[in-house]
Amino acid sequence: MSRIVDGVTRPAPITVEIDGAMIPAHPGETLAAAMVATEIYRMRDDRSGAPRGLLCNMGTCSECFVWIAMEDGWRRRRACLTPVEDGLRIATHEVPL
Amino acid sequence: MTHEVLIIGGGLLGCAAAWHLARAGLAPRLIEARGINAGASGQNAGSLHFQIERRFLEPGGTAHAQGGDIVRLNRLAIEEWAGLEDQLGRPLDIHMHGGLMLAENEADLALLSLKVARENELGLPTQLLSGAEARDLVPRLAPHICGAAWLAQEGHANPRILADAFADAAKSSGASIETQSRLLDLRRDGDHWQATIEQSGQIATARARHVILATGHWTARIAARMGLNIPLYLAPLMMSVTDRTAPFLPYLIQHVGKRLSMKQTDDGNMVIGGGWASAPQKMADGLPDLDAPPHLVPDNLRANLAVAAGVMPCLRGRSLIRSWTGMTCISADQLPIVGEVPAAPGLHVAAGGSMFTLGPLLARMLARSIIERAMPEEIALFSAARFAHLNAFVVPS
CATH class of the missing domain: 3.50.50.60 (FAD/NAD(P)-binding domain)
Known part of the structure; x- marks a missing residue:
């Protein structure tokens, strides 16, 4: 998936870190939007190890839970409800902080 | 027909x-x-609670007068749950590894002592534990927990x-x-x-x-x-579940002075409830809509989670993944x-x-x-x- 470019003006890009890789995002986007625009569709694994990703994109299905580094440790958040911020650190699987 | x-x-x-x-x-x-x-x-949180409930100990509660019958029924319910998987011939996610009703202060402890004495008199083998003994069972309990009533047959089952x-x-x-x-x-x-x-x-x-x-x-x-x-009167309630964490709580947790039930599922999620109210939707005439799911009450959700994290501080490191509501009813x-x-x-x-x-x-x-x-x-x-x-x-x- 990619961003619509024609006729759209976006703020200058910022950077979020996903599983160690730096990806660009624009303020105002959700984390889910930035991830799929970078072709990261695997947002978590279920307990059998199968990949799960964005389904409803409105906070209902809980399929897009990722780990976000916060002051007090990793927190689960729905990527589709989380606005991007410069320097945000994301993991799609549980790793030591 | x-x-x-x-x-x-x-x-x-x-x-x-x-x-x-x-x-x-x-x-x-x-x-x-x-x-x-x-x-x-x-929709309920799946607690199997057999100690005399907190609500019966409140002023106007019936624990004293009718405690004997309640305890007698709870003892039969313990046998019923213990035999269900055999009777139905399939696994039902029933866990009866014990339950703790916690005391956070001296007043709680006094109430808990009275309750345990009454239960023992009625033949329910509850045991009064010190704070240290409770933490031996669940090391992550808060250091200020000063006692607990333990009943080996309590637990939880999967309501789904x-x-x-x-x-x-x-x-x-x-x-x-x-x-x-x-x-x-x-x-x-x-x-x-x-x-x-x-x-x-x-x-x-x-x-x-x-x-x-x-x-x-x-x-x-x-x-x-x-x-x-x-x-019978409407009791609209709310329940919540956190993300998964490594298993550490095989028991049901309740509180003698506050509304709380807490347990950990097989998958590691923490299910938190305890009788906090949600708000029914209303029909055009102002009466509660019995068919519509009640709305979550944010203040009650925060209060419920604060009680839970108060007795189990490690919950502050968990994320809530879902809260839901359901309606039951309570008799006069x-x-x-x-x-x-x-x-x-x-x-x-x-x-x-x-x-x-x-x-x-x-x-x-x-x-x-x-x-x-x-x-x-x-x-x-x-x-x-x-x-x-x-x-x-x-x-x-």
Whole structure:
């Protein structure tokens, strides 16, 4: 998936870190939007190890839970409800902080 | 069509009663307006609590006067749950590894001591633990927890699968179970009841000698349409679940002075509840809409989570992944109302408090009362007859 470019003006890009890789995002986007625009569709694994990703994109299905580094440790958040911020650190699987 | 028993409602109570009646050869018919387990039976937090409940210890509570009967029933419920997987022949996610009712201060501890003494006198083997002993069992309890009442048989079960297990077993034993099948009208017709039922747009009538209203929080309104007063009041609640964490809590956690239930699922999620209210949606006339899910009350959610994190500080590192609401009902004296309604012979009810923990046992007792044509003496305290005075001016219709 990619961003619509024609006729759209976006703020200058910022950077979020996903599983160690730096990806660009624009303020105002959700984390889910930035991830799929970078072709990261695997947002978590279920307990059998199968990949799960964005389904409803409105906070209902809980399929897009990722780990976000916060002051007090990793927190689960729905990527589709989380606005991007410069320097945000994301993991799609549980790793030591 | 004429049936010996028509059961209205496909929750835990109705499905379990259907199974017991079917095994006795009564071939009951069960109708459910939505789907099996769609109401409170599948919405509650799944606690198996057998200590005298916090709400009975509050001012006006009935623990003192009726404690003996409550404890006696809880002991029977323990046996019921312990035997369920064998009886139904399948795993049901039932965990009975013990439960702790916590005390956070001296006042809590005094109440807990009284409660344990009373329970022991009544034959329930609760034990009073010091704070240190409680932390030996659950090291992550907060350091200020100063005591706990321990009961080895408490625990939790999975509310999402139990009613279906009963429904399957009931069908195998000859019960007829119909979903999307709504009761439109119920009236007396000689020595039978006549029900008008809507199913897939078709309207049909059925006659039955006995009708069980296993309809949870809808019971009072259905009864009211028949002119009967059953004192059951709406209890809209909320429950929450956190993300998964490595297993550390095999026990049920409750609090003697605050509303709290907490347990960890097989997958590692923490389920948190304890009787915090949600807000029913309203109909045009201002009355609560019994068919719509209640709204979450953010202040109550925060308060519930604060109580949980207060006794288990590691929860502050967890993320809430979902909260949900559901409606149950509570009777005028907080005890379940079970059995035949004296003003309406052949009409049986079962609702009004602790219906997950007590449900399998009360369903068995209710079925027995129909099969044996007499109320089992174990549940005399819960008989609908105690509210017979409310129907003194009712003309049975």
